[in-house]
Amino acid sequence: MSLLSVQELQTHFIYRDIDYQFREAKALNKVTLSLNAGEVLGIVGETGAGKSLTAQSICGLLRPPAQIVGGSVMFDGKELLSLSEDEINAIRGADIAMVVQNPRSSLDPLTQIGKQLVRVHQTHSGGTILESRQKALDMMRAVGIPDPLGRFNAWPHELSGGMAQRVLIAMALMNEPKLLIADEPTTGLDVTVQAQILDLLEDLVNQFDMACMIITHDLGIVAHYCDQVAVMFAGEIVEQGPTKRVFQTPAHPYTQQLLAATPERLQMGIRSQLGGQPPDLFNLPTGCLSQDRCPKSTKKCETPPPMIDVSSGHLARCHFAESDNKAGSKGGD
Ligand SMILES: Nc1ncnc2c1ncn2[C@@H]1O[C@H](COP(=O)(O)OP(=O)(O)O)[C@@H](O)[C@H]1O
Ligand code: SF4
Ligand SMILES: [Mg+2]
Incomplete structure (x- = not known):
């Protein structure tokens, strides 16, 4: 059984307008991911993809108007979403701990x-x-x-x-803790210090036999430190699997675009390099959320794609993931 299993987690920002109409920004849509004890999972995606919000939702750190409206977060055999504030506070800081960007704050x-x-x-x-x-x-x-x-x-x-x-x-x-969540732990630090901190985290994860979730926009960090990777776009996990397999045979067009961009260009910011805007969270398209940005989009993409099992433990949310992978496969890891 996974240490952490997040299923179809949905977090919305819910506003009440002056005319008493509710407006919802659907910031997390069906986030599904899992992490085993002793594993390091990288969550990667452009700014605004919902990486930090995923961490905050798991840790019970949301404040209004953010609200979890659906899904499940099972941690160490417990459903975290049904715990009281005191119960979740007791777990946070003990069994689940978080390290964030900008430590001084x-x-x-x-x-x-x-x-x-x-x-x-x-x-x-x-x-x-x-x-x-x-x-x-x-x-x-x-x-x-x-x-x-x-x-x-x-x-x-x-x-x-x-x-x-x-x-x-x-x-x-x-x-x-059994799970350490590090949200952009080295962003803003100079390159040498970044490497020292990440090497330290890697040593500590092994020494204390923790699971670790590293949130980053840096694919190099994921390639170097993470056993598993989850790729986020517009509040969804669009692909997850063993890092080596996902990086060698990416099945989702967004992951393929990310990996095709050079590291130097990605350093300048994922979205500015891939072009296009994320969908409007107040008015999401009915089909695949990647439609407007996806070079492979067809009529079929107007219906939401399911998460497809590309190969054992490698999942992708795209109607064409299976056939893409078969066509482009170089034999996995
Ligand atoms: N108060 C808010 N109202 C509406 N949307 C918000 C609010 N705060 C954050 N968001 C949206 O939630 C999304 C997820 O943000 P975040 O998790 O911080 O992204 P990331 O960490 O991947 O950069 C973003 O698109 C952001 O615009
Ligand atoms: S379902 Fe369609 S739009 Fe979505 S990622 Fe796949 S090809 Fe692109
Ligand atoms: Mg963030």
Whole structure:
């Protein structure tokens, strides 16, 4: 059984107009993905595809007007969508932890970093302060913060961007989560620090035997670090499977376009390189959401495509996925 199984998750932003009419931005449409213990899953897609919203929906971090209107999130045998706010808070920070982009905004600027780590441990562990303090020092060491004892009383503003991200990772790991979600964990850091942080995450995932979801717009990161990849477009997972297989024989036209663009061009932003606009979330087309951007679109695409099993564990949401893959297959991995 998967550690995390998300089925047909739908998150909408629901507004009530001045004339009391409801308007809904359908930001997540049928997000279906799964992740096993010990696996690293990359979620990739252009800005606005719904990557962060997927993470926030899984973690119970949505605020109005965002609302989950359908689907299921099974984690470790529990349906998270039927838990109370207290129950989900108890899981978040303990069994599921999150690391976000721009670590400084996630650290409390008025509290020394050691105290912040102790606080996270105390909230969930029920141990003594001394035990939490020792755990904080151990974690600071594990994430490569030099001289943890000396840095225990440092203030967030005294840290470089890379060091602040290490503190945030230490904080995420304080309660040894089963699932770590890292949302663009290295965006904004310089290239050398990016590689250091990602190598660190990879080591920690192995050391603590966690599952990890890395959200990124960087295909190079996915190719290097992720066992599985899920490609998002307009709030849907359009393709998921083992990274090597998806990258060698992409079955969805959007994935094919992404992979055909050079890394240098993708660095400049996925959407600006592929051209076109995402569909209007307030007024989605009835058929395939990729229609307006898809070079292979036909009349059939005016009906929603099902998720097709391209090969074992490799799925694609396109009417023509199976035949495309057969025609273009080079033999998988
Ligand atoms: N308050 C809001 N009202 C309507 N749509 C929103 C709101 N906030 C975010 N969105 C939309 O939700 C979509 C998903 O956003 P997000 O998950 O942040 O994308 P990503 O992380 O892939 O860049 C985007 O298209 C964004 O425009
Ligand atoms: S169903 Fe049609 S529009 Fe959608 S991705 Fe496939 S070919 Fe393109
Ligand atoms: Mg995002």
